[in-house]
Amino acid sequence: MKSDGTRMRYASHLPIKGVGAAGQARIRDSHVILIGMGGLGCAAAQYLVSSGVGKLTMCDFDTVVESNLARQILYRSQDLGRLKVEVAKESLHILNPETNLELETQRMDDTRMLSSFPACDFVLDASDNYGTRLAVNRVCLSLGKPWLMASCIRMEGQLMLLRPDQPENACYRCTYGQAPDTLEDCPGAGIFAPVAGVVGTSAAHFALACLAGLSVPVGLHLLDATNWDWQTLKPKRNPDCQDCGKRS
Numbered sequence: 001m002k003s004d005g006t007r008m009r010y011a012s013h014l015p016i017k018g019v020g021a022a023g024q025a026r027i028r029d030s031h032v033i034l035i036g037m038g039g040l041g042c043a044a045a046q047y048l049v050s051s052g053v054g055k056l057t058m059c060d061f062d063t064v065v066e067s068n069l070a071r072q073i074l075y076r077s078q079d080l081g082r083l084k085v086e087v088a089k090e091s092l093h094i095l096n097p098e099t100n101l102e103l104e105t106q107r108m109d110d111t112r113m114l115s116s117f118p119a120c121d122f123v124l125d126a127s128d129n130y131g132t133r134l135a136v137n138r139v140c141l142s143l144g145k146p147w148l149m150a151s152c153i154r155m156e157g158q159l160m161l162l163r164p165d166q167p168e169n170a171c172y173r174c175t176y177g178q179a180p181d182t183l184e185d186c187p188g189a190g191i192f193a194p195v196a197g198v199v200g201t202s203a204a205h206f207a208l209a210c211l212a213g214l215s216v217p218v219g220l221h222l223l224d225a226t227n228w229d230w231q232t233l234k235p236k237r238n239p240d241c242q243d244c245g246k247r248s
């Protein structure tokens with residue numbers, strides 16, 4: 001810990017079994033790349049920063065529009081038209097000035113991921129499209145980088161921790177091919193605002209637990225918020241998967 005003041009800030013983490021001062025130091029020394037600053041990204045970023053992640057790179061090229069405000073809780077009415085990442089940086093700096101906040105306003109394609117991911121410890125994909133998720137999957141597989149997929153729509157959410165450094169586990173493409181109830185990407189389908197908060201906060205939990213060194217379960221976690229039912233699936237690795245099938 002840097003100082004007594006810093007230690008006080010994270011005092012509630014220190015008695016947690018498996019976290020303690022050493023786990024909190026690992027969180028402080030970590031760099032997270034967060035892709036997508038919508039409802040999930042806003043919720044996740046707040047807990048990553050408040051919990052003391054050392055560096056957070058936020059990636060989004062969108063500007064704030066009025067229909068974002070119900071669930072994208074880092075933005076205010078007066079922020080309409082501004083870049084989301086710039087507004088988020090101001091808000092998060094007030095929350096915890098100890099986190100180094102970096103911004104990426106270009107679309108995250110394979111090339112940008114390949115240049116930026118090696119320097120980070122964890123990737124959190126809170127984007128809203130399969131193309132980006134599949135690209136994150138490919139690049140994280142090639143680098144052996146742990147990442148988390150988070151998505152939500154209507155009253156449903158999905159979370160999956162992916163560990164390419166543990167090759168016995170299914171990758172995102174293996175899982176997507178087998179998921180019985182895969183969420184579509186459809187802006188018109190709607191999203192109940194608190195569901196984005198629940199899933200985004202859950203995503204921060206997975207990331208922080210992983211960074212602190214806690215044992216975190218892999219698998220696909222599905223939330224049906226209408227019935228408040230969480231289900232966990234254990235997708236099997238597909239030996240013919242075009243992304244991970246050729247690994248040893």
Ligand SMILES: [Zn+2]
Pocket residue numbers: 170171172173174175237238241242243244245
């Ligand atoms: Zn695969």
